Amino acid sequence: MRVFFTILACKILHFIGHLIGRGSSIPGEIALKLCPNILGRVKLPEMIIAVTGSNGKTSTVEMVAHILQKEGKSVIWNKEGSNQIAGVTTVILNNSTLGGRVKADILLLESDERYSKFTFKYFAPTHYIITNLYRDQLTRNGHSEWVYEAIRESISDKSTLILNADDPLVSLYGKDKSNVVWFGMDKQSFSTAENTSVYDDGVFCPNCKKRMKYDYRHYNHIGSYLCPACGHKKQSTDYTVTEADLDNGVISVNGKYKITLSFKSIYNVYNILACFSVCDLMGIASKQIAEDISDYVLKNGRIVQYSLGSSDGTFLVSKHENSISYNQSIRYIIGQNKPCGVIIIVDSVSRRYSTGEVSWLWDIDFELLNNTCIERIYLLGAHAGDLETRFSYTDIPAEKISVIPEIDEAVDIIISKKHKKLYTVTCFSDKAKFLSKVTIK
Amino acid sequence: MKILHMFHDLMNLYGDYANVLALERALVQKGETVEIIRQSVDDKLDFDADFIYIGSGTERNQKVALEYLTPYAEELKSALGHTIMLTTGNSFEMFGTKITDRDDKEYTGLGIFNFTVKEGTERIVTDSIVKFEGKELIGFVNKASQIYGDVKHFFTVKQGAGNSDNSPNVEGVHDGNFYGTHIIGPLLIRNPIIAEYFASLLAK
Numbered sequence: 001m002r003v004f005f006t007i008l009a010c011k012i013l014h015f016i017g018h019l020i021g022r023g024s025s026i027p028g029e030i031a032l033k034l035c036p037n038i039l040g041r042v043k044l045p046e047m048i049i050a051v052t053g054s055n056g057k058t059s060t061v062e063m064v065a066h067i068l069q070k071e072g073k074s075v076i077w078n079k080e081g082s083n084q085i086a087g088v089t090t091v092i093l094n095n096s097t098l099g100g101r102v103k104a105d106i107l108l109l110e111s112d113e114r115y116s117k118f119t120f121k122y123f124a125p126t127h128y129i130i131t132n133l134y135r136d137q138l139t140r141n142g143h144s145e146w147v148y149e150a151i152r153e154s155i156s157d158k159s160t161l162i163l164n165a166d167d168p169l170v171s172l173y174g175k176d177k178s179n180v181v182w183f184g185m186d187k188q189s190f191s192t193a194e195n196t197s198v199y200d201d202g203v204f205c206p207n208c209k210k211r212m213k214y215d216y217r218h219y220n221h222i223g224s225y226l227c228p229a230c231g232h233k234k235q236s237t238d239y240t241v242t243e244a245d246l247d248n249g250v251i252s253v254n255g256k257y258k259i260t261l262s263f264k265s266i267y268n269v270y271n272i273l274a275c276f277s278v279c280d281l282m283g284i285a286s287k288q289i290a291e292d293i294s295d296y297v298l299k300n301g302r303i304v305q306y307s308l309g310s311s312d313g314t315f316l317v318s319k320h321e322n323s324i325s326y327n328q329s330i331r332y333i334i335g336q337n338k339p340c341g342v343i344i345i346v347d348s349v350s351r352r353y354s355t356g357e358v359s360w361l362w363d364i365d366f367e368l369l370n371n372t373c374i375e376r377i378y379l380l381g382a383h384a385g386d387l388e389t390r391f392s393y394t395d396i397p398a399e400k401i402s403v404i405p406e407i408d409e410a411v412d413i414i415i416s417k418k419h420k421k422l423y424t425v426t427c428f429s430d431k432a433k434f435l436s437k438v439t440i441k
Numbered sequence: 442m443k444i445l446h447m448f449h450d451l452m453n454l455y456g457d458y459a460n461v462l463a464l465e466r467a468l469v470q471k472g473e474t475v476e477i478i479r480q481s482v483d484d485k486l487d488f489d490a491d492f493i494y495i496g497s498g499t500e501r502n503q504k505v506a507l508e509y510l511t512p513y514a515e516e517l518k519s520a521l522g523h524t525i526m527l528t529t530g531n532s533f534e535m536f537g538t539k540i541t542d543r544d545d546k547e548y549t550g551l552g553i554f555n556f557t558v559k560e561g562t563e564r565i566v567t568d569s570i571v572k573f574e575g576k577e578l579i580g581f582v583n584k585a586s587q588i589y590g591d592v593k594h595f596f597t598v599k600q601g602a603g604n605s606d607n608s609p610n611v612e613g614v615h616d617g618n619f620y621g622t623h624i625i626g627p628l629l630i631r632n633p634i635i636a637e638y639f640a641s642l643l644a645k
Contacts, residue, residue: 135454138583142564143454145499146585199458203450204482209505211483356568357581359625362456389630393462 003042003100006035010093024080028089039089040122042100045076045107048123049278050159052111052151053131053170054144055324056271057083058300060131061110063275067292068106071284077108084115106282113147114140116154124156127281129274132222133169135201137321139350139357144169144201162277164270165235166222169206174235183277184234185241185269191216191223197327199363207232218266220324239277244269246335257290262297264335267328306424306438309415311341313422313438320349320427323363329425330368337373341419343434344426345407347381351429358383361390370396375419379403380410381430411437442473442643445490448498448506449479452532455583455625457496460529463629464492467640482509488520491643497530497625500560500585504548507535514551521553525618525642529628531584533614533621534558543585554616556590569601569624571612578632580624588614595622 013027031038049064051057061077068075076095078087088109096102111119113133130151133144141147148169155161155173164170165184174180195202195217202221205212210229217223226233243252249261251269253276261268272293279289304315316332319325333342349355361383369377377400379387384405391401404410411434414422424434446461465475480486482505498506510517520526534540537556540548550558564585571578573596587605594604595613602623603609613622622628629636 138455139566139581142566142583142585143499145501146564199453200450204502204505209501355581356579357583358631359456359581359627362459362627362630386631393459 002035003038004098006031006038007042007093007096007098007100009034010090014090014094024090025082025084025086028082028086028093031089031093032086037122039092039119042092042096042102044092044102044123045104047106047127047282048109048125049106049127049129050109050111050116050120050125051129051131051274052113052116052154053129053164054113054134054136054147055322056131056267056274057110059268059298059302060129060271060274061108062298062300063271063293063296064278065108066296067275067279067284067289068108068282070292071288073105073282074103075106075108076102076104078110081110083110083112085119088119111154114150116151120154120156124158126159127162127278128155128159129162129278130164130170130173131270131274132164132167134220134322134324135360135363136319136324137350138360139321139353139355145206148172148206160281162274162281164274165237166218166224168202168212168221168225168232171235172206172232175207175232181239181277181281182235182237183239183273184237185218185244185273187216187224188218188244190246190266191218193217195220197365198367205230205232219327239273239280241269241273253290254286257286259290260294262295263303265328265332267324304435305441306435307441308411308422308438309418311415311419311422313424315424315431315435317431318425318427320346320429321357321360323360323365326364326425327368329423330365333423334368334371334373338421339373339375339419340421340423341376341378341414341417342369342374343378343380343410343414343422343424344387345380345424345430345434346383346387346426347407347433348429349383358386361386366391366396367394370394374400376417377401378410378414380407381405407433407437442468442475443490443492444475444477445488445493446477446479447486447493447495448481448532449496450481451502451506452496452498452530454497454499455530456627457529457625459627460496460527460629461494463627463633463636464494464639467633467636468643471640471644473644482506486510486513488513488517488524490524492639493520493524493526495528495532497532500531500542503531503535504540504542506532507540507548507550510535510551511549514553517551518553521618523618525639526620527639528619528621530623530625531586533623534586534588536614536619536621537588537590554592554614554619556588556592556614558586558588560586565602567601569612570599571596571601571624572599573635576634578624578628578635580626580628580631582623583625584623592616595620596624
C-alpha cells in the first residue's frame with residue numbers, strides 16, 4: 001500500500017506542479033520522504049541506460065532518446081533535466097502504474113555526477129555511460145578526482161560500463177573490469193602531439209601518478225595516452241570515430257557509417273559517438289543510427305540564432321566554471337573564420353548559488369581569440385573587470401577589447417559597430433539577460 | 442629576479458599559476474627583470490631563487506609533491522632563511538608535521554612548522570574576505586582540510602573559512618619568509634595590493 005500511495009502522491013504533485021509551472025524535483029523529493037526505498041520497490045524496464053560525466057550528458061541523452069523513439073522503442077527519460085535522485089524519482093514514478101510497474105522498453109537517465117551514488121543505490125543501470133571528467137563547477141565539485149570518487153561509488157558490477165577510452169581518468173573505471181564497452185576517436189588531422197591548453201590534466205597518470213606519454217591529443221587531456229610506469233593506456237575501442245572532418249562536418253564511425261554534423265564541434269562528435277555506442281547495444285542497426293543522427297539539431301537550446309541591429313548573431317550557451325565548455329564555443333567561433341564581434345558575458349557565475357569565484361577564467365583558452373577574424377571583443381556583466389584582467393594576460397591587443405559591464409549600454413554600442421556577424425558566449429545563468437535585448441530568429 | 446614556480450604541472454588547480462604572472466607584472470612595473478623557473482617531479486630541485494611559489498592541487502597530487510619534497514626538507518628550510526615563499530591552496534599543508542587523509546592514512550609533513558592537517562569527506566567552499574595589515578582582500582576557499590596547531594597566521598577572517606573549526610578567525614600561515622593560505626582567486630590577481638606587497642619586499 002505504501003508503494004501505491006507514494007506513486008499516487010507523486011503523480012498528483014507532478015500534475016499540480018505542471019499546472020502551476022513548478023520544478024520537476026519536488027514530487028520526487030516528497031515521494032522519497034514517504035517511502036525512502038521507493039526506487040527499489042518499483043519494477044523498472046529491462047533496459048536502463050544512465051549517462052553521467054562532466055560535459056555532454058544532456059545532449060547525449062537527448063540524441064539517444066531521439067534515435068530509440070524513432071526506431072519504435074518506448075523510452076522514459078528525464079527530459080526536464082532534473083538529474084539528481086529527486087528528479088529521477090519524479091520521472092520514474094510519474095511513468096509508473098499505481099501497482100509500481102514502469103511500462104517502457106527503456107528507461108534513459110541523465111544523472112548528476114556527484115549524486116549518482118544516491119540514485120543508483122536502489123537499482124543499477126544495465127548500461128552506464130561515463131562521458132568525460134573535466135574541471136567543471138569546481139565551487140561545488142572540488143576537482144575532477146573528487147568527482148571521480150563520487151561516481152566510483154555509484155558503479156555496480158551489474159552494469160555494463162560504456163566508457164570514453166580517450167579520457168585517462170574515466171578509463172580508470174574500466175580497470176580490471178570485463179563488462180566494459182569502449183568508445184574513442186582515432187588520430188585525426190587536427191590532433192596534436194602536445195597539450196595545447198593553458199592547463200594540462202594529462203601530465204600525470206591518474207592510476208599511479210607517474211608521468212604519462214601521449215601519442216596524440218584531440219584536446220586537453222583527451223587523446224591516446226600511455227603510462228610507461230603502470231601501463232594505464234587508451235584501450236582499443238569498440239566504437240570508434242575513424243575519421244572526423246570538422247571543416248565539412250562529416251564523421252565516420254567504425255570505418256563505414258558516415259554521420260553529418262549540424263554542429264561542427266569535436267565535443268559534439270564525442271556525444272554522438274557515445275550515443276551511437278549505446279543505441280547499437282540496444283539493437284538498433286548501425287546504418288539506421290547514422291541516418292537518424294545525421295544533421296540532428298539539438299533541441300536543448302544550447303545554440304540560438306538572433307539578430308541585433310544590422311548584425312546576425314549566434315548565441316552559444318557555454319557553462320561558467322567550465323573551461324572546456326568555453327573552449328568549445330571559442331573553437332567553434334574561430335572555426336567559422338568569419339569577420340565577427342565576440343561578446344562574452346559573466347554576470348552571475350551560477351544560477352544555483354551566489355559566488356564571486358572567477359579562478360576558472362584562468363583555465364579558459366582565451367588566447368585562441370587572438371585571431372585575425374575577430375574584429376572586436378566585448379566583455380560584459382558584473383565580472384567584466386575580471387575578464388578584462390584575464391584578457392590583459394593574453395597577447396590580444398587591448399584596443400580590440402571593449403569592457404562594458406552594463407548589458408543595456410553594451411548592446412547600444414555593439415549595434416553602432418555594425419558587425420556583420422556576432423557571437424555571444426555565456427552561461428544559462430546569464431542567457432536571458434542578453435537574449436531579452438535581441439531578436440531571436 | 443628569479444621566481445621559482447614549483448610543481449607548476451602537478452599543483453595546478455584553480456588558476457593558481459596566474460599568481461606568478463601577477464607577481465612578475467608587479468616586479469616588471471618596478472623596473473625589475475624577471476626570470477621564471479619551473480621545476481617539478483623528476484627535476485633536480487634547486488631553491489636558488491628570490492621567490493618560491495607553489496599552488497593548489499588535488500589531495501592525491503599534494504601527496505605526490507610532498508613525497509618528492511621530503512628529501513629536500515632541510516635544504517628548503519635553510520632556503521627559507523633568505524628566500525620568500527608563497528604557497529596557496531593545499532600546498533602550504535605540506536609544511537606542517539603531518540597530514541591525515543580522509544581514510545585516516547597518515548603522511549609525514551616537511552615538519553618546518555608546527556601544525557597538523559586533517560582531510561575530510563566534505564569540502565569547505567566559500568567566498569572569503571580576509572584582512573592583512575589592515576587591508577581587506579577577497580578570494581575563495583575550496584579545500585577539504587582543517588589545520589590544527591599553534592601557527593602564526595597570515596590573515597584574519599572577516600567572512601569565510603578560517604584554518605579550522607577551532608580557529609575560524611585566522612587563516613593561513615605567515616612565519617618569517619613563509620606565507621601560506623587557502624585563499625585562491627587567484628590571490629595576487631584579485632588583490633593587486635598583495636602582489637604589490639611581495640613585489641616591494643623583493644625589490645627592496
